[in-house]
Amino acid sequence: MTHTAAPVPPPRPAAPASASAADPAAPPGGRPGPRTGRAPRPRSLHNPGPIRTAGRYLLLLAVLLLVIGPFLWQLSTSLKGPDEDVYTSTPSFFPEDLTFANYGKVADTIPVWTYAANSLVVAAIAIFGNVVGCTLAGYALAKLRFRGAGLLFGLLLATLILPGEATIVSQYVTVRGLGLADSLTGVALPGAIAMLNVLLMRTAFAAVPPELDQAALVDGANVRQRLWHVGLPNVRGMLSVIVIFTFIGAWDDFLWPLIVLNDPQKYTLTVGLQYLNGTFSANPRLIAAGTMIAFLPIVVVFAVCQRFFFKGVEEGAVKG
Known part of the structure; x- marks a missing residue:
């Protein structure tokens, strides 16, 4: 009996390669991209292009003018002479009679x-109360366990x-x-903490790793030593921020000292400056000069504490 061989099926055509293998410029996921000959370059965040860079600088310049513009105008007004008109329809930014x-x-x-x-006495009491009281309270809430x-x-x-x-009434x-009414201590007390x-x-x-407290606890340190x-x-660094916020708040406060104080000799600077605005006449040059006098200590404190802020962040960083 003669056996015949089974017919051999024709070979199947080879499957096409994936889109990403066939086209290097194709995006991931198998969908072929436009065949441009080379892959598109992603735009870097650090190199946004000249148009975006110019737009960013224009936006920063506009914000700078909005923030520092009134301060510069007050400074210019405080340096103008009595013969210079500050109410003209086209005022001059630079004083003509400095x-x-x-x-x-x-x-x-x-x-x-x-x-x-x-004002310095009130600010000093407020800063001392916030630095000491807020430090103790913040450490207790963050590190101590109690019911x-x-x-x-x-x-x-x-x-x-x-x-x-x-x-404010309470x-x-x-x-x-x-x-403590009509006293500087009464003015500073509500903002002490x-x-x-x-x-x-x-x-x-x-944010301080708990391993540091555990290591100090193993060495026999008590709560006061671990805090210190x-x-x-x-x-x-955070203490410097608190000092800045507290000083600005105590120095610029107007409503609370106005309610508490009755003796004009105990007025803070913000309350005392209201006497520059007379009942029948007001000299905008004197008001601007008084504003600059009140603003100068804030600049000094911020400049000093800003240096300690960055120094504290650098020294207090936890090294790995």
Whole structure:
């Protein structure tokens, strides 16, 4: 019996290569891209192009003018002479008759140095209270474990949503009940510990790795030693931020000192500057000069604390 061989099927055609293998410029996922001959270059974030770069600089210049423009205008007004018209329809930015006599007239009109000293006392009390109190409270909320810590932290956060005007009456009643009305201590007391600063210090202490506290605990360090030798070296930058915020808030406060103080000799600088605006006449040059006098300490404190801010961040960084 003769056996015949089974017919051999024809070979199948080879499957086409994937799109990414056939075309190097094809994007991932198998879809072929446009055959341009070379892959498109992704635009780098560091090289956005000349048009975007020019747009960014124009935007930064506009923001700079909005922020520093009023300050420069006040400075220019404070340096203008009495014969120069500041109400003209086309005012000149640069003083035509440059003079510093307006600053001397401010000192002759009001006891500006007494008011500045009062503001410094209030700011010093507020800074001391916030640095000490907020540091202790922030460390306790971040590193110590005690019953009711979560509830206490929630109550502290709830106070942040209350506007200052909602509690100003109760603050005045409390200060008057303590016998601190018409005193610089009564002015500084409500701002001695700010809840926002407590939150900032808690966040800063919480960022310190717990392994450092555990290592100090193994070495026999107590809570005070862990705070002083482990916690504070890592939060010096945040302390500088708190000093800046507290000083600006205490120095620029107007409503609370106006309510508490009755004796003109105890007025802070922001309250005392209102005497530059007379009942029947107002000299904008003197008002501008008084504004510059009140603004100068803020610039000095910010410049000093900014240097310590970056130094504290560099020294307090945790090395791996």
